[in-house]
Amino acid sequence: MSKRPVVLVVMDGVGISDKDYGNAVNNAYTPTLHELKATSPNTAIKAHGLAVGLPSDGDMGNSEVGHNALGCGQIYSQGAKLVNESIESKDIFKTDTWKALVDKCKDHGKMHFIGLLSDGNVHSHINHLMALIEQAKADGIKEVRVHALLDGRDVPETSALIYLDQIEAFFNTVNDDHFHACIASGGGRMKITMDRYQANWPMVEAGWHTHVLGEGRQFASAKEAVETYRSETGVIDQDLPAFVIAKDGKPVGTIEDGDSVVLFNFRGDRAQEISLAFDSEVFTEFDRVRKPDVMYAGMLQYDGDLKIPNNFLVYPPKIKHTLSEYLVKNNIRSYAISETQKYGHVTYFWNGNNSQKFSEELEDWVEIKSDVVPFEQRPWMKSAEITDTLVEAIESGKYDFLRTNFPNGDMVGHTGNYEATIIGVEAVDLCLERIMKAVKKVNGILIVTADHGNADEMYEKPKKEGDKPKAKTSHTLNKVPFIIYNKDVEIAEGDFGLANVASTVAKLLELEPDSHWLPAIIK
Numbered sequence: 341m342s343k344r345p346v347v348l349v350v351m352d353g354v355g356i357s358d359k360d361y362g363n364a365v366n367n368a369y370t371p372t373l374h375e376l377k378a379t380s381p382n383t384a385i386k387a388h389g390l391a392v393g394l395p396s397d398g399d400m401g402n403s404e405v406g407h408n409a410l411g412c413g414q415i416y417s418q419g420a421k422l423v424n425e426s427i428e429s430k431d432i433f434k435t436d437t438w439k440a441l442v443d444k445c446k447d448h449g450k451m452h453f454i455g456l457l458s459d460g461n462v463h464s465h466i467n468h469l470m471a472l473i474e475q476a477k478a479d480g481i482k483e484v485r486v487h488a489l490l491d492g493r494d495v496p497e498t499s500a501l502i503y504l505d506q507i508e509a510f511f512n513t514v515n516d517d518h519f520h521a522c523i524a525s526g527g528g529r530m531k532i533t534m535d536r537y538q539a540n541w542p543m544v545e546a547g548w549h550t551h552v553l554g555e556g557r558q559f560a561s562a563k564e565a566v567e568t569y570r571s572e573t574g575v576i577d578q579d580l581p582a583f584v585i586a587k588d589g590k591p592v593g594t595i596e597d598g599d600s601v602v603l604f605n606f607r608g609d610r611a612q613e614i615s616l617a618f619d620s621e622v623f624t625e626f627d628r629v630r631k632p633d634v635m636y637a638g639m640l641q642y643d644g645d646l647k648i649p650n651n652f653l654v655y656p657p658k659i660k661h662t663l664s665e666y667l668v669k670n671n672i673r674s675y676a677i678s679e680t681q682k683y684g685h686v687t688y689f690w691n692g693n694n695s696q697k698f699s700e701e702l703e704d705w706v707e708i709k710s711d712v713v714p715f716e717q718r719p720w721m722k723s724a725e726i727t728d729t730l731v732e733a734i735e736s737g738k739y740d741f742l743r744t745n746f747p748n749g750d751m752v753g754h755t756g757n758y759e760a761t762i763i764g765v766e767a768v769d770l771c772l773e774r775i776m777k778a779v780k781k782v783n784g785i786l787i788v789t790a791d792h793g794n795a796d797e798m799y800e801k802p803k804k805e806g807d808k809p810k811a812k813t814s815h816t817l818n819k820v821p822f823i824i825y826n827k828d829v830e831i832a833e834g835d836f837g838l839a840n841v842a843s844t845v846a847k848l849l850e851l852e853p854d855s856h857w858l859p860a861i862i863k
């Protein structure tokens with residue numbers, strides 16, 4: 341076994357672009373990254389599209405698929421692709437879950453769809469929603485209600501009306517004397533429903549009050565809600581307040597006994613808490629006031645270990661042969677740390693969407709609590725605290741493989757605030773310097789990489805010359821850095837992606853990589 345510990349740093353959302361305009365990576369003061377790139381073996385690796393199991397190379401990477409690929413060394417077809425295929429083959433509608441959803445509400449109830457209304461393809465896709473509604477109608481459902489979470493984070497920051505117009509136009513094509521679909525409620529995805537890793541349960545409670553109880557400010561249409569809130573608050577879509585659609589003062593789609601509910605998001609992190617609120621008999625996170633007797637199903641199974649939710653429509657990729665499992669088999673002691681916002685990324689996503697360790701004895705996981713604030717107000721986030729704890733773990737000599745995620749490039753990048761994102765990237769650089777020193781001190785090896793881009797493009801390309809630049813909040817299609825510090829290695833020939841990292845880690849630990857994994861990036 342290797343005597344040299346390997347430390348892997350994921351700089352979330354820090355991609356590579358040679359375009360300097362609006363690039364919060366290139367324009368940040370990052371002496372450590374510059375030194376690393378100038379003096380250590382490094383290359384650029386793919387983190388989007390087919391290289392991480394997404395339907396096409398037009399799909400930007402994201403944390404789920406990125407950390408899955410890093411942690412398992414293979415390319416699995418991911419949720420976005422699996423749902424496409426299941427809808428295309430119609431297998432999704434042959435499942436017992438779909439049949440139970442239809443049976444529950446067919447005669448006297450409504451079928452509700454809660455989810456992110458966009459074509460971002462990170463958590464959901466509007467095409468999936470339309471396919472489900474079409475089939476609901478074909479199966480004899482009479483009333484459909486959509487609870488629309490507004491995106492502006494995986495798609496342009498003020499694009500909500502595009503998707504609302506699209507879904508309203510679709511309703512016009514399917515609505516008739518026997519069938520009626522409409523929007524019932526909604527709000528910005530960072531305001532209600534889509535919290536993750538239990539960072540902010542009140543967000544989910546607010547979503548419950550909006551979607552289930554129909555409580556909140558009333559509007560005649562979602563478009564009116566968006567336009568009103570925009571003019572009143574000036575915030576971007578992800579931060580728009582909650583709204584309830586009502587007619588004559590009465591909400592058009594509260595969730596009642598005898599209804600069915602589908603959460604049409606396929607990605608798990610931000611889908612688990614609301615799923616627990618629907619599924620749990622005993623629930624203590626907030627007072628649900630009323631728990632309707634519904635058939636609830638997720639688009640996918642969101643956590644295979646914890647079995648969330650109880651019912652789902654499409655099986656997630658069955659990710660096997662993960663690096664963590666392999667390290668445990670080889671008696672390697674590992675350590676994972678991040679702050680709440682990305683804690684699940686280095687544990688649950690890293691382990692193939694499983695939230696359990698393979699070995700309590702050999703694995704330690706540490707969560708630093710994230711602030712609950714708009715991150716442009718604290719762009720350094722908890723990077724210093726993560727680093728304090730990680731450096732201690734490195735110097736303790738207790739671990740052979742240590743991994744961390746610094747959320748800054750991504751979480752601050754998603755706010756669309758260019759200046760704050762520069763500070764976020766600089767904070768990570770400052771921490772990298774400390775980690776380098778600790779690694780050097782114990783004669784370890786450091787890998788610096790990222791899961792996808794974000795901070796590297798902070799402005800949308802203007803539609804025409806002379807247009808004012810518009811902030812870009814979403815991820816990018818760019819490659820990410822892959823740097824090895826404190827070990828003289830040669831980068832191999834080839835076109836590498838995130839799924840080539842696991843073998844590389846194994847090699848640096850002087851282990852034979854698992855035969856299921858893509859080859860190492862080093863010779």
Ligand SMILES: O=C(O)[C@H](O)COP(=O)(O)O
Pocket residue numbers: 352401402403404462463493494610750754
């Ligand atoms: O959930 C989010 O915050 C974004 O949709 C994607 O960001 P992530 O993939 O980096 O978590």
Ligand SMILES: [Mn+2]
Pocket residue numbers: 352353402403404406750791792
């Ligand atoms: Mn990410």
Ligand SMILES: [Mn+2]
Pocket residue numbers: 353403750751754794815
């Ligand atoms: Mn992100």
